[in-house]
Amino acid sequence: MAMFESLSERLGSVFDKLRKRGALNESDVAEAMREVRVALLEADVALPVVKDFVATVSAQAIGQNVVKSISPGQMVIKIVHDALVELLSDGGDGEAEGLNLSVEPPAVIMMVGLQGSGKTTTTAKIAKRLQATERKKVLMASLDVQRPAAQEQLKILGEQVSVATLPIIAGQQPVDIAKRALQAAELQGFDVLMLDTAGRLHVDNALMSELQAVRSFAEPADVLLVVDSLTGQDAVNVAEQFSRQVGITGTVLTRMDGDGRGGAALSMRAVTKQPIKFIGVGEKLDALELFHPARVAGRILGMGDVVSLVEKAAEAVEIEEVEKLQKRMEKGQFDLNDLKSQFTQMKRMGGMKGLMGMMPGMGKMQKAMDGSGIDDKAINRMEAIILSMTPKERSKPDLINAKRKIRIAKGSGTTVQEVNKILKMHLDMAGMMKKLKKMGGLGALAGMFGGGGAGGPPMPPPNMGGMMPPGNMPPGFNKFGRR
């Protein structure tokens, strides 16, 4: 679905910057929030909604002390993600919500909206869906006496999807048509009556009171506001006015198969406080889908399960240990003990496989790994090598000469070659720590945690002789895997 793609791209590039920066000060977060704001506005999210959203996210970012956290970039992304899900589901569980059909039949569904938003087509789509998948007997009636041939349009669509329509009586007015429809539905034992209404502007008082009249007479179980997903800033006026003047129980977003950025979806939910019940994804009469808030939020952010990765990391990595490590790294120190504690943390986070599974776009990588022997076993071997060293050797790797290497290899059941690889790895990482210290220290390092995820450069294949995990790993592993 093209919808949301470019919003997702825009947010993706904001997030990439965050990840690359590593160290974040408050003005970095503020800058990111400005960019999120522009991205949302360019996606046509209504301004008041954008302002609320950015304010909420900023407050949370400050509250959770993102700047000092171990992976500030990811933390911000998670906060944005959660806020987006919240915005789209508003307290719901992120799952799709259906119609309110459990009333005494006939359940009346009333369709309202602006001119040209797609009410009539959507009416037929919903009717078809109810009849086919829920075995409901459905009657449709058009109350549109405004647009030429609107009633004929619904009649023809009814024939196409084999759903009954109320016979047209020329000149009859909307409220009278509704009465006749309700009577027919009751007498003929229909389960559902769908009332399609004429498109109208929310500033048209005469037509808005006509809707109120129909509503209070027909007592619909659902009043669905149909909105074109390509709508711009006006969406907020439409949502507010229809909610206030008519009262709605949900919305349907049409033309989601277009290449708009879907901002209206975010606005509608925020303003109406009612669920988005369906989306229209094509002109064909079966092109109707349920709306899944959580999925859409994920699609907008264009990433895998980065969020649960961050959650897991926060759980597993013991803060004290990390802080100790951080202090040493800040001084540019990094010995083999530190390398070992990196391995330990990785294992706590569910091992390589667990990590890879959570990284966006890492499915392929995982397959490559399966064939290359980089796995938890490799980590265990690396750990064993370090454990076979004396404490002195671990803190002063320079001591390790050829003789000692042979001893260590024997002790760990590995080869001298593998010992050399570990030593080389440590040397590179220690060098990087020094560089990092110059660059601004630990934050920069922490930011590399998970760096290059969604939207980042593709990972190179593993090339460390079957021992090195590829990029996107805890501090230090990242650069390493890319060499």
Add this chain to the structure above:
Amino acid sequence: MIDDSLDDVSITPKRGFFARLKDGLSRSTGKLTQSITGIFTKSKLDAATLEELEEALVSSDLGVRVAADICAKLKKDRYDKTISADDVRQVLADHVRAILTPLEKPLVVNRTHHPHVILVVGVNGVGKTTTIAKFAKHYRDSGHSVLLAAGDTFRAAAVEQLSVWGARLGCAVMTTKVGGDAAGLAYSAIEKARADGIDVVLVDTAGRLQNKSGLMDELSKIRRVIGKIDATAPHDCVLVLDATTGQNALNQIEVFRAIAGVTGLVMTKLDGTARGGILVAAADKYAVPIHAIGIGEQSDDLRPFVAEDFAKALVGIE
């Protein structure tokens, strides 16, 4: 034949041209005016104020870039000076007018074409068919003979819809069967217009999203087939834009222009609260002429596009 009693349900009171234009447009601009006034009554032009102004413009669908341009201009000239709401409106109106004035271009029938062919395109539901009815009425009232070609052979009752308009306006309508060939229909309509000495043929088309390449290709086919009977036709290809559409309208212009050879725009539904600021962004980016605006559902709810009026109405200058 469709019962034409639909005519009787028209409840729109007849009002004068200016009253309706002003009414329609000011409804769509009231809020912008309000927010600009709100921003500037109390404050100096500092960074926060500029940001608020930018937001006011963005929420009129002007787009982030154009809004930023305008703010940059204000900032350059007036930074940290006290500036009145009227000053701001004037600067804003000047800027908008400067962008739009070169694009004012009424859709004039050229009688030397036999007939003058106007192809009307756009995404679903924007108001193509209604706009055709409005142009038809306008041309008929100015003494031209008009033929309507019901080229939307896809949507249910689209042909009936145009036929009702034809009957109301006393214009002939050429139709084909549902699912029929729109290009062939347009061809026959031109042929008939030529034979009967009709001045203008308005060709309706089915609504389509610009990212459906198959459907877009159909439009280039219609153009090609029309070109076979008259190499200079279609003489105009009008893209209808809905004022409530957001930034996607820019993409609509880009793609319809590239594939369907759009030569001008009409913006509909300016009688609501949508402010049509996207026209400013569109003009800035694509410089496509703007022919007219739609301010209602009736056949006389079409107005020529006048940049000065639009600019003033947009920023709320009486």
